[in-house]
Amino acid sequence: MRAQMANQAIMAQVRTTAYWVATLVIALELLAGGVWDILQVAYVHGLVVEHLGYPAYFLVIIGVWKVPGAEALLVPRFPRLTAWAYAGAFFIYTGAVASHLAVGDGVGMWWGPLVFAGITLVSWLLRPSVRRFVRSNAA
Numbered sequence: 489m490r491a492q493m494a495n496q497a498i499m500a501q502v503r504t505t506a507y508w509v510a511t512l513v514i515a516l517e518l519l520a521g522g523v524w525d526i527l528q529v530a531y532v533h534g535l536v537v538e539h540l541g542y543p544a545y546f547l548v549i550i551g552v553w554k555v556p557g558a559e560a561l562l563v564p565r566f567p568r569l570t571a572w573a574y575a576g577a578f579f580i581y582t583g584a585v586a587s588h589l590a591v592g593d594g595v596g597m598w599w600g601p602l603v604f605a606g607i608t609l610v611s612w613l614l615r616p617s618v619r620r621f622v623r624s625n626a627a
Contacts, residue, residue: 507614510607511561514577517604518558525551540587550580561611567621574612581605 524532525547537544553576560566560573584601 503614504616507611507616510611510614514604514608514611515558515561518554518561518577518580522551522554522558525554527551540591542587554580564619567619570615570619571621574608577608578605578612581608 521532525536528537528544528547532547533544536542536547557573557576560569561577563569581601581604585598585605588598588601
C-alpha cells in the first residue's frame with residue numbers, strides 16, 4: 489500500500505514537472521517569436537514574408553497575439569483564456585507546417601513547428617485540473 493502511494497506521488501511529480509517544462513517551452517517560444525514577429529526581425533521576415541509569400545503585416549498580427557498567448561498559458565484561474573491560448577498556439581504551429589509543405593519545403597523547414605505543436609499538445613494534455621475549462625450544464 490505504501491509503495492503504491494509512493495509510486496502515485498512520484499508519478500504526480502513527474503506529470504507536474506513535464507507539464508511545466510512543456511508549458512514554459514511553449515510560452516517562451518511564443519513570447520520570443522511574438523517579439524520577433526512584431527519587430528519583423530530580418531530572419532523571420534525572410535523566412536515567412538518572402539519565402540512563404542505572406543504579406544509583411546501578417547507578422548505583426550500574429551506577433552501581437554503570440555505575446556498575450558504566452559502569458560495566458562502561465563496565469564492561473566483563467567481556464568477559458570488558457571484553452572484559447574492553447575488552440576491559438578496549435579493553429580500557429582500547424583499552420584506553419586502546412587505553409588512550409590505548401591511551398592514544397594523539406595523536413596528541415598517544417599520539423600521545428602511540428603515539434604512545437606507536439607509540445608503544445610503535451611502541455612495541454614498534462615495541465616492540472618485547476619487549469620482545465622469545465623463546461624457547466626446549467627442553462
